[in-house]
Amino acid sequence: MDTSAEIRFDNWTLRGQPRELLQDGVRVRLQEQPLQILDELLAHPGQVVTREQLIALLWPKRIVDYDSALNAAVRRLRSALGDE
Secondary structure, three states: OOOOOEEEEOOEEEEEOOEEEEEOOEEEOOOHHHHHHHHHHHHOOOOOOOHHHHHHHHOOOOOOOHHHHHHHHHHHHHHHHOOO
């Protein structure tokens, strides 16, 4: 995401600088990895973003147990968005 860009969807705004997620103008605390996932999903509207794409984005050197780490990051993102 361009650092000066804003992406709006529903009642949400993802800002590039400062890097933050807002719901109806109120900042929602979210760690960097869930923000990166959201950014990647918003960059490809209507397309499938695979686990492999997300793993390559978040852990290019693949040093962590990326399956459980990706699941945790997606859980944090879904929780912040109220998507249970």
